[in-house]
Amino acid sequence: MTAIQAPPKTRRVVFPFTAIVGQEEMKLALLLNVIDPKIGGVMIMGDRGTGKSTTIRALADLLPEIEVVANDPFNSHPSDPDMMSDEVRRQVEENIPLQTTQKKVMMVDLPLGATEDRVCGTIDIEKALSEGVKAFEPGLLAKANRGILYVDEVNLLDDHLVDVLLDSAASGWNTVEREGISIRHPAQFVLVGSGNPEEGELRPQLLDRFGMHAEIRTVKEPALRVKIVEQRSDFDQNPAKFCDQYQTEQDALQEKLIQAQQLLNEVNLDYDLRVKISEVCSALDVDGLRGDIVTNRAAKAITALEGRKEVTVDDIRRVMTLCLRHRLRKDPLESIDSGYKVQKEFNRVFGLETPRTE
Incomplete structure (x- = not known):
């Protein structure tokens, strides 16, 4: 089955990762987590307006497409049992052929006001009781499986929700239990949190659960600041033309990441x-x-x-x-x-x- 892609003109253009000036510590931490997601994610702390969100979106756009089981809400891997939903695993055990498709790596943005149901997913008890099926409405953790989960202002998020995210990131699974019904699905993602220290720090116990901690500062050198402003202006005026200038570097870095994962x-x-x-x-x-x-x-x-x-x-x-x-x-x-x-x-x-x- 071939992947259905939006026409090039309608696809949202993202600022290229290789065009980002400075912030080497943040870029390195993100690349290492992509090579080995078991590092455990990265917490990015720094000043406002330093390109945290831009860099993370750029990273997701840079990553190669992944093979997923078609029409599966969990982005299940067609051959790795640890990254399959229960339904896909059952199909494999019964030798039912799987339809696959190529998909861009997902970057899921967690809104600050998200509820636990929105994050973890919910079980429709009425449907489960009346029809005898496990009616599960997947949440953001399902969408983020095999992708990147980004939480801006993580230090303002409810501690309980941060715990849920860190538990899923560490175990690679999300379990939802309600009224005696239990459903679990793979939730393997690179967890990226960002925040501004002025708005409060995370508790040390939660901070320790992040694999890495990158600090970013506002660029002080006037020449570099001018370069960043000019780049942003060029990108906003003509995104497609700006991205074309960096396509060779983007392709080279993508290939480097693929080889690193294999090595x-x-x-x-x-x-x-x-x-x-x-x-x-x-x-x-x-x-x-x-x-x-x-x-x-x-x-x-x-x-x-x-x-x-x-x-x-x-x-x-x-x-x-x-x-x-x-x-x-x-x-x-x-x-x-x-x-x-x-x-x-x-x-x-x-x-x-x-x-x-x-």
Whole structure:
């Protein structure tokens, strides 16, 4: 079955990912999560108007199309049982042929006022009782399966809903139970949260559940600011022409991501380096082992992104601050470390010199 695509003229044009100036920390964290979704998502904290939403939409648009089971509300994978809904799995077990189609990776925007029913889905009890079928109305988690779930102003979202999102992101499944009826479906997505620190921080317990924490700041250099303003103006005047200028770079980055995903399982992280990663986590008094696990995964992902199979000390250095800075807080009133503590401890354990700050 061929994919039905909107004519090029009517498809919404998105600002190209490769055209985004600066914000390297945010871009790297997003790319690594796409290569290995098990990193556990990214929390982006920074000033207003720094292109957070633009960058995330650009990332979703950059990703290659995925193969899904046609007319399935959960974007089920046609051959991976862990990414299939119960109905699709039943069809596979009964050898019923599946119709498949290609689909753009979904980027689901979670509105701030969303209810739990809207997020998780609802069960129609009347239909279940009268017709004897499990009548399930899928929610946003179903739509986000195998895609990106973006929560802007996550620090203003109800803590209970944040918990639900993080649980689904970690387990890869969403379970809805009501009146003795239980339905579950795959919900594997890259969770991206963003917020402005002025409007309050997330509780440390919830922050710890995000794999990475990227900080973004307003660009200070006048020349760069002018370039960003000019780019935005060019894009708004003629989006199609602007995107054409970056098409070669977009295609190259997309190919790089596909190759990195395929290479990831072959990447090796030496035992001695793993011990040193854990030594840094221990010295920084990071609670639990999530910091160790995420740093290991992120180091492998950045190695795969660059087309290599052996993790180096420099790979670990580039991802460690992203993976650990939000795990250092013990007091909710304490601000998040900009990365100095993590880098200082990293340099000590790995035997490198700490650069002096002027």
